[in-house]
Amino acid sequence: MATVSSxxxxxxxxxxxxxxxxxxxxAYLDLVDVAAxxxxxxxxxxxxxxxxxxxxxxxADERHGAIRVGTAKEMRQVATIFGGFGMQPVxxxxxxxxxxxxxxxxxxxxxxxxPAELDRNPFRVFTSMLVIDDRRxxxxxxxxxxxxxxxxxxxxxxxxxxxxxxxxxxxxxPTRDADRFVALATQAFELSDQPVDRVWYETLDAIxxxxxxxxxxxxxxxxxxxxxxxxxxxxYRRMEARGITMIDDxxxxxxxEGPDVLLRxxxxxxxxxxRRFVDADGVVHTDxxxxxxxxxxxxxxxxxxxxxxxxxxxxxxxxxxxxxEPGAVRQDVARQVWRENLPTTELELxxxxxxxxxxxxxxxxxxxxxxxxxxxxxxxxxWLVPHPIVYEDFLPRSxxxxxxxxxxxEGHKDLSVAGSDRTIDWMSEILGIPVADPNDLYAAQxxxxxxxxxxxxxxxxxxxxxx
Numbered sequence: 099m100a101t102v103s104s105x106x107x108x109x110x111x112x113x114x115x116x117x118x119x120x121x122x123x124x125a126y127l128d129l130v131d132v133a134a135x136x137x138x139x140x141x142x143x144x145x146x147x148x149x150x151x152x153x154x155x156x157x158a159d160e161r162h163g164a165i166r167v168g169t170a171k172e173m174r175q176v177a178t179i180f181g182g183f184g185m186q187p188v189x190x191x192x193x194x195x196x197x198x199x200x201x202x203x204x205x206x207x208x209x210x211x212x213p214a215e216l217d218r219n220p221f222r223v224f225t226s227m228l229v230i231d232d233r234r235x236x237x238x239x240x241x242x243x244x245x246x247x248x249x250x251x252x253x254x255x256x257x258x259x260x261x262x263x264x265x266x267x268x269x270x271x272p273t274r275d276a277d278r279f280v281a282l283a284t285q286a287f288e289l290s291d292q293p294v295d296r297v298w299y300e301t302l303d304a305i306x307x308x309x310x311x312x313x314x315x316x317x318x319x320x321x322x323x324x325x326x327x328x329x330x331x332x333x334y335r336r337m338e339a340r341g342i343t344m345i346d347d348x349x350x351x352x353x354x355e356g357p358d359v360l361l362r363x364x365x366x367x368x369x370x371x372x373r374r375f376v377d378a379d380g381v382v383h384t385d386x387x388x389x390x391x392x393x394x395x396x397x398x399x400x401x402x403x404x405x406x407x408x409x410x411x412x413x414x415x416x417x418x419x420x421x422x423e424p425g426a427v428r429q430d431v432a433r434q435v436w437r438e439n440l441p442t443t444e445l446e447l448x449x450x451x452x453x454x455x456x457x458x459x460x461x462x463x464x465x466x467x468x469x470x471x472x473x474x475x476x477x478x479x480x481w482l483v484p485h486p487i488v489y490e491d492f493l494p495r496s497x498x499x500x501x502x503x504x505x506x507x508e509g510h511k512d513l514s515v516a517g518s519d520r521t522i523d524w525m526s527e528i529l530g531i532p533v534a535d536p537n538d539l540y541a542a543q544x545x546x547x548x549x550x551x552x553x554x555x556x557x558x559x560x561x562x563x564x565x
Contacts (some may be wrong), residue, residue: 102276104184104269105218108210110276111183112161112221114284119323122289122390125342125366126323129392132336133327134158140328148328151358151397151488153217160326162222162395165287165319166203166312168248170528173227175254177529179283180208180223182265184215187533189491190522194229196498200306200511202235203228204520206533207492213543216490224492228312232518234511235305244313247298251316258282289390290317293376296385305510322365322393330362330396343367349496351398351409352432356442358398359453360409360489363496365393399444399486400540402563405452412439413495448484449474451563454540455484456547459554473548473561482551487543491536 102110120127137157141148152160167173177187185208193201209222230236230244261279265271271279292315299314311321327333331353338344343366350362368391376382401409416432423431440452447453457473460483467479476482526533544563552560 100273101270102273104182104265105210105215107265107271107276107280108183108185108221109159109219110280111283112159112219114280115163115287115320116161116323118284118288119320123371123392126392128340128342129337129366129394130325132333132340133325133394136333136336137328139332151399151486152220152326156217156220157326157328160220162207162209162224162324163287164224164226164321164324164393166226166228166308166321167253167318168228168230168244168312170227172248172253172318173225173525174529175259176225177208177531178259178266179254179262179286180225182262182271182279183221183283184269185209185221185223186211187525187529187531188539189536190525190533191492191494191497192520193226193494193498194232194234194517196494200235201308201498202230202232202306203308203312204525205492205494205497206525206529209490211534211539220490222490224497226308226312228309229518229520230313233515234513234517235309240301240305244302248313253318254286255282258286287318287320289319289371290315291374292316293374293382296375297378299375319390322391324363324393324395327394327396330364330394333394334364337366347428350493352429352436354433354436356436356440357444357447357453357486358396359401359405359440359447360398361491361493361496362396362398363393365391367391397488397490399447400454400489400491400536402451402454402540403537404450405447408439408452412436415439444484444486445477449477454487454544456487456544457482457484457551458547459483459551469555471555471557471559471561473563476561487540490539 116130120130137154141154148154165176167176187206188209188211189207191205193203193205203226205224205226207222207224210216210218210220228244230241230248236244258279261271261275261282264275265279294315299310302314303310312318330348334344334348345365345367348362348364351359353362371390372384372386374382375385412432412435415435416428419431419435420426420428441447441450444453444455448455460480464480469481470476470479473482477484522533522535541563548561548563
């Protein structure tokens with residue numbers, strides 16, 4: 099019997115969502131076209147160097163989506179569905195703390211965790227959950243009403259969940275079931291035409307536009323699908339030249355002449371889309387909402403904990419300088435801070451253990467100086483070649499910045515009260531499966547390569563990044 103493996107299911111799902119979202123949000127197709135155009139030009143200009151963080155095929159296929167749910171039960175169901183596509187929860191992001199406006203959600207991302215699976219298809223879904231008992235946003239009375247509303251809705255039907263469970267357990271599905279699974283999963287994230295209760299929606303929107311988008315409707319939907327581009331600054335310029343309104347900034351690190359690190363993101367502004375509303379008197383009419391937008395990303399090398407500490411310092415320095423110079427352009431200020439603080443080569447990032455790399459033996463002709471069983475020395479003397487590990491995850495401040503740039507209002511956030519405690523362990527507990535720490539995944543990938551070069555060099559003690 100013919101079967102479809104997890105990675106093929108995932109690739110089909112990503113393509114199906116992309117087609118559906120393009121039909122619903124035509125400007126997304128413009129974004130995909132411009133990204134492909136820019137990528138072709140970068141590849142022609144830079145050749146193999148442009149593929150150091152992923153092959154041209156992988157970058158062209160790469161997408162990440164974003165969805166929002168309201169309860170622990172819905173999160174567990176989402177984990178089952180994405181598990182059927184070979185996607186596991188990775189990372190924990192508290193957007194409540196990262197956002198200056200009212201964004202009362204915590205998030206994780208579902209993605210493949212094996213490097214080979216990522217190379218086959220690196221689809222990710224950034225999944226946010228409403229924190230309905232956070233008193234900075236919701237009164238006790240409103241929490242009760244939200245809880246009752248969310249507990250009575252059904253986002254995913256039994257057939258979808260059953261097919262997902264089988265796909266997750268078996269790592270594959272028979273062809274007919276595979277087609278049905280992808281179709282049902284895609285339908286689950288379509289924008290519904292069910293009328294929205296205007297009074298209830300506006301009650302939540304006064305607190306947070308994100309809360310209204312999650313808890314003010316009876317369904318969920320894809321908020322955005324994100325292609326990957328090799329030159330996000332050029333894409334930004336070309337989108338604006340097409341008359342598409344972009345958010346004010348590119349989120350994340352600045353563009354500069356040194357190594358690309360972590361993640362840069364931007365988007366076009368959320369578009370007004372027709373939605374049906376039902377008023378208190380029962381009359382249904384058509385109005386519009388702005389909740390979905392088109393995001394694009396550029397990925398760099400993953401930073402180690404030491405590198406992330408340095409990144410945080412650089413962000414803080416940038417914030418301080420921008421505050422001191424009200425007329426300054428943030429990207430220009432950040433670029434100068436990067437030049438002052440971050441190594442300008444991948445080799446130096448590897449030597450200083452600021453970023454994650456895998457390693458291979460260099461040709462004998464490239465090696466200089468005596469052999470010493472020390473990673474930094476082997477790199478400096480040309481015995482080993484570092485290969486950057488792409489950052490596969492997200493930045494809470496950047497995610498919050500994208501969210502904020504597409505909100506209809508700032509909402510309400512009472513800083514005089516404490517928020518509800520949420521952690522990666524809490525997320526693991528409600529999902530019933532461990533949420534992976536991205537650093538553990540990157541470190542393990544790096545160490546596997548060090549184990550191999552240690553064997554090739556005949557070392558009795560395996561090389562480690564901290565030696």
